[in-house]
Amino acid sequence: MNIKVGLTILSFIISIVVGFTLSKSGESDSSDKLTKDQIVIGLSMDTLKEARWQRDRDYFIEKVEAMGGKVLVQSANSDDTRQIQDVRSLISSRVDVLVIIPHNGAAMATAVKEAHKAGIPVVAYDRLITDCDLDLYISFDNEIVGEEQAKYLIDKLGGEGNIVRLYGAPTDNNAKLFKQGQDNILDPLIEKGAIRVVHDDWVKDWDPANAKRIMNAAITKTKDFDGVLASNDGSAGGAIQSMMEAGLAGKVPVTGQDADLVACQRIVNGTQAMTIYKPIKSIATSAAELAYKMATGKPVIANSSVDNGEKNVPSVLLEVTVVTKENLKDTVIADGYHSEEAVFDGGK
Numbered sequence: 001m002n003i004k005v006g007l008t009i010l011s012f013i014i015s016i017v018v019g020f021t022l023s024k025s026g027e028s029d030s031s032d033k034l035t036k037d038q039i040v041i042g043l044s045m046d047t048l049k050e051a052r053w054q055r056d057r058d059y060f061i062e063k064v065e066a067m068g069g070k071v072l073v074q075s076a077n078s079d080d081t082r083q084i085q086d087v088r089s090l091i092s093s094r095v096d097v098l099v100i101i102p103h104n105g106a107a108m109a110t111a112v113k114e115a116h117k118a119g120i121p122v123v124a125y126d127r128l129i130t131d132c133d134l135d136l137y138i139s140f141d142n143e144i145v146g147e148e149q150a151k152y153l154i155d156k157l158g159g160e161g162n163i164v165r166l167y168g169a170p171t172d173n174n175a176k177l178f179k180q181g182q183d184n185i186l187d188p189l190i191e192k193g194a195i196r197v198v199h200d201d202w203v204k205d206w207d208p209a210n211a212k213r214i215m216n217a218a219i220t221k222t223k224d225f226d227g228v229l230a231s232n233d234g235s236a237g238g239a240i241q242s243m244m245e246a247g248l249a250g251k252v253p254v255t256g257q258d259a260d261l262v263a264c265q266r267i268v269n270g271t272q273a274m275t276i277y278k279p280i281k282s283i284a285t286s287a288a289e290l291a292y293k294m295a296t297g298k299p300v301i302a303n304s305s306v307d308n309g310e311k312n313v314p315s316v317l318l319e320v321t322v323v324t325k326e327n328l329k330d331t332v333i334a335d336g337y338h339s340e341e342a343v344f345d346g347g348k
């Protein structure tokens with residue numbers, strides 16, 4: 001399947017007015033629904049493991065409630081069967097709109113179909129749901145995330161060297177996009193022999209313990225590597241743990257993503273080189289506003305579109321920022337994402 005971010009490359013903004021024609025099929029026989037005018041939004045989450053997801057949830061709820069609505073939240077603990085059950089339970093609670101952060105972007109196509117049967121539109125949040133008639137996708141430009149990670153590392157290495165690569169969870173469409181972005185930068189250098197990938201693997205469920213195992217395997221194979229291209233802060237943390245035990249932490253640059261507090265602290269103490277800051281408040285509040293609009297039948301403006309294998313899904317893609325020791329204060333701290341004390345003194 002060829003997933004492509006459309007048109008943004010030309011810095012050409014198209015405005016797509018997303019018209020939602022779904023009607024609530026069962027609505028007429030629900031007296032409860034007829035008397036209830038508070039908007040209810042279902043939020044089905046893959047996990048709350050990474051710190052960012054708790055913030056996504058909290059900002060999302062805060063915004064929906066500020067608009068007068070209510071959010072029902074379920075979290076599936078990285079389990080597809082459980083996430084399908086969660087969605088079914090939200091459908092039977094007769095939510096007006098479903099917002100899904102899929103554990104598995106392919107498996108959740110079923111959930112979209114079931115929601116549509118009940119007349120409920122679906123928004124994919126942060127991670128795409130593939131091969132289905134998805135109504136809206138809100139995320140960051142994930143291919144750019146991968147490009148920025150690889151560009152940073154290559155720059156640090158002066159354009160050549162041996163690297164270890166840790167991709168994300170194979171079930172997460174974002175992981176494929178991060179890898180695609182990284183490949184865009186690395187492939188020409190690999191082809192001409194300037195960059196050699198000495199070890200690479202996918203981190204199942206983005207679990208830091210799996211990242212640590214992959215890094216252990218890399219170190220057992222060779223200690224001759226100049227950088228580690230980790231796709232998020234959780235896997236960077238696992239890799240750095242392994243490097244620490246081998247006496248290698250802080251010796252070569254390690255990339256990340258999410259601006260997790262512990263990752264920012266590692267950037268300060270020098271064991272991690274960079275992270276990608278994705279403004280969680282922006283994605284959560286935009287998603288809340290868009291979902292609320294959909295629930296009230298108002299038109300929604302999308303600035304882009306993404307091919308999910310079945311259709312060009314109207315999409316809203318937000319920008320990301322590269323964070324290093326030099327700009328920590330002007331980015332995550334200035335934005336109020338973490339306090340200066342927590343980042344600079346909390347890691348000690």
Ligand code: BGC
Pocket residue numbers: 050052126127172174175206232233234257258
């Ligand atoms: C998100 C990352 C996150 C990862 C693990 C990805 O889909 O975009 O921000 O670190 O999932 O939860």
